[in-house]
Amino acid sequence: MAHAIRFKETGGPEVLHWEEVVVGDPGPGEVRIRHEAVGLNFADTYFRTGLYPAPLPAGLGVEAAGVVEAVGEGVTHVAEGDRVTYTGSPLGAYSTERVMPADSLIRLPDGISCETAAAMTMRGLTSAYLLRRIHPLTAGDTILLTAAAGGVGLIVCQWAKLLGLTVIGTVSSEEKAELARAHGCDHVVQYRREDVAQRVRELTDGAGVPVAFDSVGKTTFAASLASLRRRGLLVCFGTASGPVPPIDAMQLAIGGSLFVTRPALADYIADPAERAELAGELFGHVADGRIRIEINQRFALEEAAEAHGALEAGRTTGSSVLLP
Template sequence: MKGIRVHQHGGPEVLSYEEVSINQPGRGEVLVRNRAIGLNFVDTYFRTGAYTPPALPFLPGNEGAGEVMAVGAGVEDFAPGDRVAYVMTLGAYAEESIVPARFLVHLPDGIDFETGAAMMLKGLTAQSLLRRAFRVEAGHTVLIHAAAGGVGLILTQWAKHLGATVIGTVGSPEKAALARKNGCDYVINYHLEDFAARVREITDGRGCDVVYDGIGKATFEGSLDSLRPLGYFVSFGSASGAIEAFDIMLLMKKGSLFATWQLLFTHLEKRENMLAMSEELFAVVSSGAVKIPIHTRLPLSEAAEAHRRLEARETTGATILLP
């Protein structure tokens, strides 16, 4: 079969489209024929070595959707022909993938493969942020960085559905229009405005209840300055680089703030969490409250180009790779 293999860490050019072999599924594993594969910023971390893969070479990719081809020993919940989606499993950038059954779920009939592939990692990340890291309720004011990105658009729609006032940051007029279309009450172009000062203006000096920050280094201090006393800084990515070490007393000085860095895998370690979180995600998508915008479709062979666009911040919404 064809797949993308990384033989050494580096830029997008290290993504090699080549013939790869695959084994039959072992105990607790399922062989999936991928119909669509999701692209995520975390894929670039594994490619560059910022996150360490189990070994080199490796197949990147952390989400996909398709059909079950075979199941290993001990797998009782899945059978050949089942429509499925999965997350948190390296190896999605291929025509077929071996997936641990605990990270696999049945895909509802009303959700197609492309949507399934585009929503698992980003959608479950949004669920963990909005419902677990800080539970957003009606009346809250939330700040979402990169509001026109893949996770950002899901966060924006879902937070609005929950009754929150949503403030989003973006980097262009086109992204601002997209963020507004998807539920942002206020949009800040961070190239033109000091976003923390603008948040204070919007909230009459009170600040937000929570900031969802997948940008990292460039937005860290401004995010803290955007919060009300006892507010929550929820970090989940480092698109601009890792947050530098800081004195924890800074949180006291900024208003006795809470700060956390959330890893989706921690939430999904228990199978019951995987099922419950996926069920809630599928429910808001099936109801139409949250739409999964797929703005770019590329063949799997063009994964390097997909990474280049993602890192250049040329993308909005979700990008999927088609094997």
């Protein structure tokens, strides 16, 4: 019998429940997939708490990898037996198997396991659009990256070095500082005991950085903004500490004609051709060993509540997966 994590009300990790579910046959444009690994992402907690609304009761999770067990009418780009990965709506990845739209699926190359794919599809594609689509970065540029030891952070650090960039990364502990350095972070700032913007100015001869990538949000927004050089860009791509506060447009002018964007992965992979291009570059780097995917935590799928607790408490580094 198939099982899934579901929730009937919003709240803490305790609202998550392991339930038996019925999985039918795929309809037109759909597939039935058996999951081998499920990705754990901070965005999952937003749905659970209600920050991101979802009709209740609901499943959870937007990323997983596994094997196609059946295809519906009209599905041609994947076939029964294919190993695939995906990220995006609809919710329901926290399950042993499910029926879902086939358009979301990306076929996996032989050199990448389902476990690795579940740990990197969302984080890797996020890293891809951040570095390859958001701003025309060139070799020699310096970037600021919050949560440099997180799942996206470790990928961005490695990819940035391939592009010839210098990375200033923020972390919360010496353990995370060592991890970030091991993955290519050039300068590590421990934000709990150092002034981030001041250190960035010191490291850039007073100029600041052209781009700051901020996945933390509420508690880091001001420092990231203050770290930018004239006409710099702040990329707010996550809200781990809470939503970014309202922006006073005049402060952007006073700070040096600054720019702010709040991108979403869905808008950078909506076009199948662009998604394929970003995925191809990502998978190529991983398969050839240029980018290492760190799976530092593994939880049984039925222990999703425990996994959420660890994630929200900052007890995780790199990527985490849930195993059915």
